[in-house]
Amino acid sequence: MxxxxxxxxxxxxxxxxxxxxxxxxxxxxxxxxxxxxxxxxxxxxxxxxxxxxxxxxxxxxxxxxxxxxxxxxxxxxxxDREPPPGPAPTADDTLELYFRCAHPSLTPSSAVALTLRAVGGLTTRQIAEAYLVPEATMAQRISRAKRTVSSVRFDRPGDVGTVLRVLYLVFNEGYSGDVDLAAEAIRLTRRLAAAIDHPEVSGLLALMLLHHARRASRTAPDGGLVPLAEQDRGRWDTGLIAEGVEILQAALARDRLGEFQAQAAIAALHADAPTAGETDWVQIVEWYDELLRLTDSPVVRLNRAVAVGAADGPRAGLAALAELDDSLPRYTAVAAYLHERDGDPATAARLYAEAARKATNLAERDHLTRQAARLNVRER
Structure with a gap:
């Protein structure tokens, strides 16, 4: 079948x-x-x-x-209204379903689960396995979400931005169980792009493709994380990169810039560099400035500090980092990286160890622990 x-x-x-x-x-x-x-x-x-x-x-x-x-x-x-047999109507209700499943009244986790169930066609068991929760827990979450949106009237256009954020949440979950959520998010975003003509939908699709193109190089044979600068670029999927860049260029040409287009532009600059050393960091900082103008997100400011450190030197990156709240996720890891770049391995090792203790993701925790151990060995 x-x-x-x-x-x-x-x-x-x-x-x-x-x-x-x-x-x-x-x-x-x-x-x-x-x-x-x-x-x-x-x-x-x-x-x-x-x-x-x-x-x-x-x-x-x-x-x-x-x-x-x-x-x-x-x-x-x-x-008494069962219709007569015959070919099914051809009207496409997919777009309304996206808006219904990503309704603002739902929590992000419920919106993701309902989207995967109603639009993606996954079973409750598959979704539960993908999110590493019991099937009964996921069934309750989906049931509550369905009851919430059942009473929603759709007498005005839905919020495309909310739909895109839900799809990006799905994409960032990556892979677990027997469902590849990154690939599923790309499939659903392609369907949305076919149903609605919107540059930010194209921007999100381009962003997903450009990130997904690097997937094979992101982990070592032992399962450890491989940082972008150390990835084998020969393993990047050039077909996905070319498709993502083409979609992005068409979206940018419409002169209606949005946050996903700006993120995709940054990803495209990374993909365009033959080596890590040839990355156009100056232009990446400029795109982060555009992204800040659109979102003013602390996470974007954190990522911008890394880019500034690469473009203008680690001291400049640390100065940009100092303007941010040190309780931000990944703040300590970024500080460790910039201190190492600045020639201070002792401080970097201490910060890497601290970042590892704060990490909620096992793979990230292992990577940061290894970074701390590497520098501590070098200091002896």
Whole structure:
């Protein structure tokens, strides 16, 4: 069975049920029941119209549940409205589903889970494994999110920025379990780009592609992190880089700069450098300045301090860092890096060890511990 085809049909089928009058939570449950039926039936009896089959079975499952529901009065009219058989409507409701799943009333974690379930077509088990939580916990999270958005009216355009932030959260989760969330985020962002003409959607897609192009070089054989400057650039995916740069250039040409386009421009400059030493740090600092104008984010200021240290020297980087709150995540690690660049290995080793103790990610903690050990050995 073509699992990719099956998952690609889910948003359209779900959208049809919602337009017919089903509330979102009940419609999503019905579609999931129909998918289970499809997995059971299709291998031996594949339908000629997979989308139409899913619509018909999902609607019948919804009606079966509705008939058994105690809230019969509110849905009575729906029971007599089963449409005649025939080809399913071709209207694409994917965009509305993105907006519904990324609704501001949801927490980021709930919005991500609901997007992966309703738009991505992943099972609750797959999402739970990807986020390393019990399946029952994820089921409760998704159930609450569905109830929240079921009552949302869509009488005005949704917030594209919120949708993009949810997709970027998915991308940054990377990989765990049997679902590659980075690849899934790219797939969903491609679908969004096909549904809406917006330069920031293109900017996010370009950013994902440029980061994903370096994936194979980011970890050593023992699983340790490999910093950007030490990565084997021969292992970077030049096809993804070329595609990302092309998408970015088309977005920038529209002269509607947004934060994801600016981030993608920085990633493109890293990708364009044949070696770490040939990186155009001056231009990267300029793009960070643009990004600050758009967001004024402390994290962006932290990353800018690293770029300033590479462009103008570590003392300049430390001066930029001193303007920031030292409680920021990664602040101590950046300080360690800049002190090492400035020729102060003792201070750098102490800060690397401190940063390792603060790290919440095991791979990052191991990397920082190794950096501290390397400098301590050199000092003896």
């Amino acid at each position: 073509n699992q990719a085809l099956l998952r690609s049909l889910i948003p359209g089928v779900l959208g049809i049920l919602v337009r017919r009058g089903a509330d979102f939570a009940a419609a999503e449950d019905a579609v999931q029941d129909a998918l289970v039926e499809a997995i059971r039936v299709w291998p031996d009896d594949p339908p000629r119209d997979p989308r139409g089959w899913l619509v018909t079975v999902s609607w019948r499952k919804f009606l079966d549940t509705t008939r058994a529901d105690t809230a019969r009065r509110r849905r009575e009219e729906l029971l």
